[in-house]
Structures are given as structure tokens and as C-alpha cells.
Amino acid sequence: MSKIDKEILEKIKEQKERVKTIVQNMQALKSSLESAQIPLKDFKAKKAVMEEELRGILQKIAKTKETHNIQPTIRGKTLPKEEISAESKIINREVLIADEAQELMYYFPTDFEGSITDAKVYLSITVDAHFVIGIDYEDYPQRPKLEIPPSILELNNNNEGEFYEKIPSYINWDPDNPKRIFELMTEIETVLVNMYSADIDSITKKSIQTKKLGELVEKANNALSIKDYDKAIEIIQSVIKLANELGEYNLVNKYTKNLNDVIALKSRDSYFY
Amino acid sequence: MPLISKNDDDTDIALGIGVPIATSDEKMKELSSRLQGEFQIKIKNEATKEIIERKFNIKKIYVMPESYGTYFDIISTIGEENIIDAIVISLDLHTEIITIYDGNLNRRASRNLRDASLSVLTDKIALALEEDTGSIVNPHSILESIRDNKNQIIISGKIVNISKVKEYYIRKIAAEIVDNIIEIQKFVPLDHSIEYYILTGEASDLFWNEIEMLILQNQLIKDFDVDRVIKVPNPIFSNAKGFELMVKRKLALSE
Numbered sequence: 001m002s003k004i005d006k007e008i009l010e011k012i013k014e015q016k017e018r019v020k021t022i023v024q025n026m027q028a029l030k031s032s033l034e035s036a037q038i039p040l041k042d043f044k045a046k047k048a049v050m051e052e053e054l055r056g057i058l059q060k061i062a063k064t065k066e067t068h069n070i071q072p073t074i075r076g077k078t079l080p081k082e083e084i085s086a087e088s089k090i091i092n093r094e095v096l097i098a099d100e101a102q103e104l105m106y107y108f109p110t111d112f113e114g115s116i117t118d119a120k121v122y123l124s125i126t127v128d129a130h131f132v133i134g135i136d137y138e139d140y141p142q143r144p145k146l147e148i149p150p151s152i153l154e155l156n157n158n159n160e161g162e163f164y165e166k167i168p169s170y171i172n173w174d175p176d177n178p179k180r181i182f183e184l185m186t187e188i189e190t191v192l193v194n195m196y197s198a199d200i201d202s203i204t205k206k207s208i209q210t211k212k213l214g215e216l217v218e219k220a221n222n223a224l225s226i227k228d229y230d231k232a233i234e235i236i237q238s239v240i241k242l243a244n245e246l247g248e249y250n251l252v253n254k255y256t257k258n259l260n261d262v263i264a265l266k267s268r269d270s271y272f273y
Numbered sequence: 274m275p276l277i278s279k280n281d282d283d284t285d286i287a288l289g290i291g292v293p294i295a296t297s298d299e300k301m302k303e304l305s306s307r308l309q310g311e312f313q314i315k316i317k318n319e320a321t322k323e324i325i326e327r328k329f330n331i332k333k334i335y336v337m338p339e340s341y342g343t344y345f346d347i348i349s350t351i352g353e354e355n356i357i358d359a360i361v362i363s364l365d366l367h368t369e370i371i372t373i374y375d376g377n378l379n380r381r382a383s384r385n386l387r388d389a390s391l392s393v394l395t396d397k398i399a400l401a402l403e404e405d406t407g408s409i410v411n412p413h414s415i416l417e418s419i420r421d422n423k424n425q426i427i428i429s430g431k432i433v434n435i436s437k438v439k440e441y442y443i444r445k446i447a448a449e450i451v452d453n454i455i456e457i458q459k460f461v462p463l464d465h466s467i468e469y470y471i472l473t474g475e476a477s478d479l480f481w482n483e484i485e486m487l488i489l490q491n492q493l494i495k496d497f498d499v500d501r502v503i504k505v506p507n508p509i510f511s512n513a514k515g516f517e518l519m520v521k522r523k524l525a526l527s528e
Contacts, residue, residue: 020497023489054486061499062482072503074469077351107425107432186425186432 008068015061022054100140103182108189121185125192133188141178143170146188155195166191206246213242213251220258229266236262284329287524289516291339294369295385301336308334333527335520338378339363340371342515343473343505348376349518357468358461360454362484363508364474366392368450372457374465382460389449391476395419397442398435402428422478439479447483455491470494473505473512 026047033043064070071079101116109122117138123131134147148163156162164170167187169179179187216239223232236259243251288308292301309331316325340363348356358374368390372382387393392412398419399412408429418426424436454470461467470488472481485502488494494501505511 016499019489019499023492023497026490027492051486051490054489055482058482058485058499062504073500074347074351074357074503075355077355079347079350106427 005068008064008070012061012064012070015057015064019054019057019061022050022057026050026054097137097140100137100181103180104135104185107182108185119181123185123189123192125189125196129192129196131192133185135181135185137181140181141175143173143175144181144184146170152192152195163191166195209242209246213239213246213248216242224262227269229262229269232262233259233266284327286329286331287333287335287520288331289335289337289342289520291342291512291516292336293367293385294338294340294371294380294383296336296338305334305336333520333524335523337516337519338369338371338383339512340369340473341373341378342512342519343471343508344371344373344515345519346511346515347471347503347505349515358465359469359471360457360467361471361473362450362454364391364450364472364476364480366390366476368474370450370453370457372461372467374461374467379460382457384453384457386450386453389446389453391416391420391479394439394442394446394476394479398438401438401442402433402435406431406433419479420475443479444483447480447487450480450484451487451491451493454488454493458493466495467493468495468501470502471505472502473508475508477504477508 029038029043029046029050032038033040038046073079097117101110101112101119104110104119104121111120111122112118113120115138117140118136119134121133121135123133125131131149131152133149135144136147137144146164148160150158153160153163156166167184169184169187173179216235220232220235220239223229223235236255239255240252240259243249243255290304290308292304311328311330313328314326316327317323340361343363344359344361356376359372361369361371361373363369363371368386370384370386372379395412395416399410399415402408402410402415406428410428415426419435419439424439425432425434427433458467470484470493472484481502481504485499485504488502489497489499
């Protein structure tokens with residue numbers, strides 16, 4: 001038995017011990033409830049926590065056994081492993097790839113170019129934003145190759161890396177624990193939805209601010225027409241600030257000049273009165 | 274069952290058939306007698322256009338509860354002299370629990386569960402989705418996704434996450450199954466105790482974790498040993514293999 005095998009078996013043994021402890025604690029908890037030492041509410045809460053831990057450990061044990069191909073044992077005899085021939089390995093791989101293609105087609109409108117590993121996935125993000133993402137997963141479970149349309153890259157400084165940074169499972173792709181292809185595509189779809197809805201948000205915000213700017217200009221003119229210079233100065237200052245935020249630098253220049261004029265007018269009028 | 278064996282000489286056949294545990298002895302005998310005799314089949318391979326014609330004679334038929342195949346497969350791999358007292362929980366569209374001790378099936382301690390199975394899970398999830406989405410959801414249309422343990426399914430063109438509702442009903446159904454396991458143990462003689470719980474069937478990936486946890490929690494296994502709950506890795510294959518071995522053994526004994 002290799003050192004790694006020993007370590008794995010030791011790990012499973014520890015987990016089994018933990019299972020035993022949790023179950024014993026559960027029994028003790030039940031006894032506490034029966035002897036009215038704890039209220040039902042506390043019992044339920046504690047039991048739920050223990051159950052969750054137990055589920056987790058049982059899953060871990062099963063996962064470890066599956067990963068390391070550890071067969072069940074009955075009365076000390078281990079059930080034989082299924083022999084996997086080279087032919088079976090090829091078939092298994094084909095089944096794996098076909099399964100990925102089938103799942104992808106289930107969740108997204110998909111076309112294949114020549115092979116079921118070379119897919120074009122159609123994503124509709126908003127009413128106007130539609131994209132075709134190319135994905136090649138011939139080497140799956142190795143990281144698939146993506147083909148991102150230029151219109152998406154433009155929003156990421158024409159840098160593929162910058163876009164991929166937004167997709168954690170792609171950047172941190174683990175061939176030993178690979179994401180399903182449809183899951184990766186769902187993540188890309190979410191990233192695009194966030195990118196494009198964020199864009200819509202900024203457009204909406206800008207439109208509201210532009211409207212507000214127009215209203216402020218009108219108010220400033222009204223204040224000037226009744227020679228309420230203090231109010232006009234205050235409003236013009238708000239106009240300059242908002243125009244600056246919107247990047248309307250012509251308006252910033254224009255109203256800065258107007259502000260100086262109004263201040264001058266105010267000084268002149270105060271001189272005459 | 275080598276009905277379409279490449280060997281043309283395979284004309285005499287012994288057949289192993291699995292039936293639900295609720296099937297009466299009379300029905301099993303009737304099925305056995307009706308299927309015996311000579312048959313002729315003609316099959317066309319649509320891809321190659323090859324036509325296969327076979328004449329065969331079903332000489333013997335062994336009718337057994339379906340999940341017994343899995344039990345026999347496991348027994349045969351460790352040596353048939355190692356008969357174990359076990360409960361087989363077959364989790365398919367309908368759940369079946371069979372109890373075997375001293376190598377014999379105890380019908381009183383075995384049952385079909387209509388209200389705790391994959392079909393019930395699918396129906397419940399379909400109803401919950403109907404309430405959530407307002408769309409009519411046909412349980413059959415989501416069955417495959419649920420059987421494959423998917424967390425997302427498509428309803429009216431939209432992806433819906435079912436992980437929460439699935440988890441909720443899996444827990445409810447698993448609790449019902451384990452309640453039944455506890456109940457049937459009343460019919461197990463006092464000098465026997467169940468050594469192993471064998472989880473099989475197409476829906477075992479969905480229910481095993483919860484059932485195993487409840488088996489432990491209810492102290493149904495000695496020393497809280499998780500190895501005494503066996504999840505069969507390839508249920509369909511295991512059942513078929515078990516039936517083949519069982520029929521071969523019966524033939525060998527009768528010769």
C-alpha cells in the first residue's frame with residue numbers, strides 16, 4: 001500500500017470517527033429533549049446543524065471513495081473493481097463529450113461546426129444585444145477555448161484577458177474538477193447581462209441628469225430675470241457641478257463665464273443701491 | 274438475456290424476469306407459463322438495413338422480485354457462501370424495499386412504496402413549479418432532468434433553479450422511506466439483524482445521502498459503520514448481471 005493510499009484511508013477513518021461522534025451527540029441531544037433539559041426550539045436548531053454536518057461528511061467520504069476508486073467492502077471482502085479497457089475509456093470519453101454537447105443544446109440555442117466539440121452558442125442579453133460565442137471543448141476536461149465577439153472585447157479595452165478575468169471558473173479552471181460546459185456558458189451569460197445592464201443603468205442615469213441640468217438652467221434664468229443674484233449664483237454653481245459630472249465641458253466653460261458675469265452684476269447692483 | 278446472440282446455435286434460452294415485490298405468486302407462475310415455448314423474431318437494423326431472424330425456445334423462466342438481482346450480484350462477488358442479511362432499497366420510479374435473511378426473501382418484510390419514490394418527487398416538484406411560474410408543468414417533461422440530478426430545468430423557455438424545492442422533497446421522501454425500513458424490521462426474526470443496507474436504482478444518486486444519514490441517525494446499523502450502507506455504483510448493470518448469474522446458478526443446480 002502506497003503512502004498516498006494510507007493517507008486516504010486514514011482520512012476516511014477520521015471522517016468515519018466524526019460520523020460516529022455526531023450520531024452519538026444526536027442521541028445525547030434527543031435524550032436531553034426527552035428529559036426536558038432543553039426546549040424543543042433549541043433541539044431542532046442543534047439537530048439541524050448536526051444533520052447538515054453529517055450530510056457533508058457522508059458526501060465527502062463518498063467523494064473520496066469515488067475519486068480514488070475505493071470499492072465497498074462486505075465482511076472484509078472488497079467488491080471487485082470494474083475493469084476498464086482502452087476501448088471503454090474511449091467510449092467513456094465520447095459519452096462525456098456527447099453529454100456536454102447535449103446539455104449545452106438543452107440550455108442554449110447552439111450550432112455545431114463540423115464536430116460536437118466545436119460549438120457556436122447564441123446569447124440574447126438585451127433586446128438589442130445578441131452575441132455568438134464560440135466554444136471548443138475538444139480537450140475537455142481541459143480548459144475549453146473561447147471565441148469572444150469583437151463587440152464584447154471593445155467594452156474590455158480589446159483585451160481578452162480583461163474579459164476572462166470576469167469569469168472566475170474560466171480563469172481558475174481545474175481539469176480535475178471541471179465545470180460543465182453549459183455552466184461555464186451560464187457564467188458568461190451572467191457576466192454579459194451585468195455588463196450590458198450596467199451600461200443601460202448608466203444611460204438611464206445620464207438621461208435623468210441631463211433633464212435635471214435643463215431644469216437648473218431654466219431656474220437660473222428665472223432667478224436672473226427677477227434679479228435674485230444669490231439664488232442664480234447658487235443654481236449656476238449646481239449647473240457647473242452637474243455639467244462637470246456629465247463631462248459636458250463646453251457647458252462648464254459657458255456657465256463659469258456666466259457665473260463671473262452674475263457675480264459682477266451682483267457687485268454692480270449692490271454698488272448702486 | 275442473449276435473445277439476439279451472435280451465435281446462431283443459441284436457440285434454447287433460460288430467462289430471468291424481474292417483477293415488483295407486490296406481484297403475487299399466482300401472477301408470477303402465470304407469467305412464467307405464458308412465456309415458455311418457441312418464438313420467432315425478426316429485427317431490422319435501421320442503420321445498416323440488416324435483418325436478423327431468430328428462432329428460439331424459452332425453456333425455463335425464473336421470475337423474481339426485481340431488486341433481488343442486485344443482491345445476488347453483490348453476493349456472487351464475495352462468494353455465495355457469504356450470505357448476508359440485508360435490506361435492498363431500490364429507488365426507481367417506484368421505490369421497493371426487500372428484506373433478505375439466510376439468503377431468502379422475506380415477503381412480509383418487503384414492500385413497494387407508492388408515496389415515496391422518484392415519481393412522487395417529480396410530481397411534487399412539478400406542482401411547486403406550477404405555483405412558482407404560473408405555467409403548467411408536465412412531470413414527465415422534467416423527469417429526466419430530475420433523474421440526472423440537475424438543478425436547473427427549462428420551463429416555458431426560461432431556466433428555473435429547482436435545487437431548493439428538490440432538496441426539500443428529497444428530505445421528506447427519504448424520511449418516509451426510512452420510516453418504512455424501520456417498520457418492516459418488525460417482521461425480521463429476533464435472532465437476525467440487518468447487516469447491510471444496499472441502495473440501488475436509477476434514483477439512488479438523489480436519495481442516498483439523506484437515506485444514509487437517517488439510517489445512521491436511527492441507529493439501524495451496528496457501530497454507526499457507514500460501510501454497511503452500500504450504494505451500488507452501476508444499478509442497471511448490477512441488476513442485469515445478478516439475474517444472469519442467478520439463472521445460471523439455478524440451471525446448474527437443476528442439471
